[in-house]
Amino acid sequence: EVQLVESGGVLVQPGRSMKLSCAASGFTFSTFPMAWVRQAPTKGLEWVATISTSGGSTYYRDSVKGRFTISRDNAKRTLYLQMDSLRSEDTATYYCTTGGPGYNPNWFAYWGQGTLVTVSS
Amino acid sequence: DIQMTQSPSSLPASLGDRVTITCRASQDIGNYLRWFQQKPGKSPRLMIYGATNLAAGVPSRFSGSRSGSDYSLTINSLESEDMAIYYCLQHNEYPWTFGGGTKLELK
Numbered sequence: 001e002v003q004l005v006e007s008g009g010v011l012v013q014p015g016r017s018m019k020l021s022c023a024a025s026g027f028t029f030s031t032f033p034m035a036w037v038r039q040a041p042t043k044g045l046e047w048v049a050t051i052s053t054s055g056g057s058t059y060y061r062d063s064v065k066g067r068f069t070i071s072r073d074n075a076k077r078t079l080y081l082q083m084d085s086l087r088s089e090d091t092a093t094y095y096c097t098t099g100g101p102g103y104n105p106n107w108f109a110y111w112g113q114g115t116l117v118t119v120s121s
Numbered sequence: 122d123i124q125m126t127q128s129p130s131s132l133p134a135s136l137g138d139r140v141t142i143t144c145r146a147s148q149d150i151g152n153y154l155r156w157f158q159q160k161p162g163k164s165p166r167l168m169i170y171g172a173t174n175l176a177a178g179v180p181s182r183f184s185g186s187r188s189g190s191d192y193s194l195t196i197n198s199l200e201s202e203d204m205a206i207y208y209c210l211q212h213n214e215y216p217w218t219f220g221g222g223t224k225l226e227l228k
Contacts, residue, residue, distance in 0.1 A: 035217075037165075045157070045165060045208050047217040061216045095164055101153070101212060103171040108155055108210070111164040 002026040002110045004096050009115030016086055022079040022096030022112055030074040033100030033107070036081050038092035039114075046092075049081065050099060063089075086119045093117075123148045123211055127220025133228040138199045142223045144209035146190045153213035156185060156194045160205045168207075169194060201227075 008020040036048040049070040050059045069082040093114040124147040134140050156169035167176040169185035182197040209220040
């Protein structure tokens with residue numbers, strides 16, 4: 001059974017840093033591009049970042065570029081999101097998902113349960 | 122950025138109805154369009170990939186279609202378990218963008 005389990009979401013002050021983790025199991029993690037998607041309270045879904053299978057290519061939405069870093073450790077089957085200089089508008093539930101370009105039916109088929117990040121003083 | 126204009130934002134419907142939700146892409150995205158269902162407090166669920174392909178385990182009353190830059194999700198014979206918010210996603214070009222969502226609710 002495929003499982004994605006996020007962790008690391010907490011209450012943090014503006015300007016501080018936080019690192020999210022997503023532990024994967026039940027599939028060959030190293031062969032799947034991965035992505036982070038977030039959802040602010042009562043709002044819609046918003047793509048945040050994507051990383052290639054090797055980690056050699058990363059992509060970000062403009063509002064997080066230079067502040068967030070997506071990475072992965074294929075040996076540990078874990079996806080990360082390092083979030084620096086956090087702002088109130090980063091408050092959201094963060095989901096990890098299998099996601100890449102192309103028509104692969106597995107892309108976005110698997111999602112974690114989400115972890116809530118609250119940025120507030 | 123590619124804008125995905127989703128309509129309607131709210132869709133009251135009755136059980137057994139046939140309903141259609143549409144996303145219009147502001148630029149060409151080919152068939153790199155996916156549909157998701159999200160219920161309160163839950164993670165999104167993939168329903169359609171490649172604009173027209175049913176994801177694994179999705180009931181056959183769901184279908185996806187494309188007409189030019191308009192992409193549609195149709196649900197035939199609505200059931201109570203289908204009440205949820207539906208989102209489209211284009212992943213043809215970065216930044217990937219979601220539609221604003223359609224809340225499907227009982228009339």
